[in-house]
Amino acid sequence: YGISTAGKQQKETKDNSFKVFLKKQVVVGLYQETFTVDLEPNVIDGVKSGSLGSLFNSNYLLSGKEDAANIFARDHYTVEKQIICKVNDQLQKLMNNCDNAMEFMIMHSAEGGTGSGLGALILERLYTDYVRKKARVVCVIYPSYMLSTSVVEPYNVMLTTYWLTDHTISRWYLTMRVYTIFAKGIFILRDLM
Numbered sequence: 001y002g003i004s005t006a007g008k009q010q011k012e013t014k015d016n017s018f019k020v021f022l023k024k025q026v027v028v029g030l031y032q033e034t035f036t037v038d039l040e041p042n043v044i045d046g047v048k049s050g051s052l053g054s055l056f057n058s059n060y061l062l063s064g065k066e067d068a069a070n071i072f073a074r075d076h077y078t079v080e081k082q083i084i085c086k087v088n089d090q091l092q093k094l095m096n097n098c099d100n101a102m103e104f105m106i107m108h109s110a111e112g113g114t115g116s117g118l119g120a121l122i123l124e125r126l127y128t129d130y131v132r133k134k135a136r137v138v139c140v141i142y143p144s145y146m147l148s149t150s151v152v153e154p155y156n157v158m159l160t161t162y163w164l165t166d167h168t169i170s171r172w173y174l175t176m177r178v179y180t181i182f183a184k185g186i187f188i189l190r191d192l193m
Helices: 041-049 072-077 084-097 113-130 153-167 176-192
Strands: 022-025 029-032 036-038 061-063 103-109 135-142 170-175
Touching: 036 041, 036 113, 041 061, 061 084, 072 113, 072 153, 084 113, 103 113, 113 135, 113 153, 135 153
Parallel strands: 036 061, 103 135, 135 170
Antiparallel strands: 022 029
């Protein structure tokens, strides 16, 4: 679409489909119409200060004060209380800014505490608050036995899958290994262009 990492459209195009995911601000340029949440503050700080940070609206980048220690239940039932009200408020603001929101597209991990526990809680809220209006399409990244980082991953995956079954319409599953290969492929293609 000819959009730079600074959010500036470098060339005009007749294809306006990018406007589904990007909004335009006069001063800033284009930014993603996404909502990103992580309980680990360093992750969100990395997004804000990274090379693509200007493509994100900082109002929709939320972080907590501590991570969930890779435990679904800790995040789903205890740690989330510090951030779920902020998530609900910001999600409502995001919905109010949309002309015609048709669905929620969610990408999260099923292996760690935030992706599994908070992710499941957010899905439940979307189901409760918007079930009659919006579809919920989810891309879930499952752990790979080759890249496992925690012994509680199977527990997190089992509970996340249960919540996905009850609170989503369409699900795409990737393993962390496939995601890693895909991400490397994007960087290779970018370097070749």
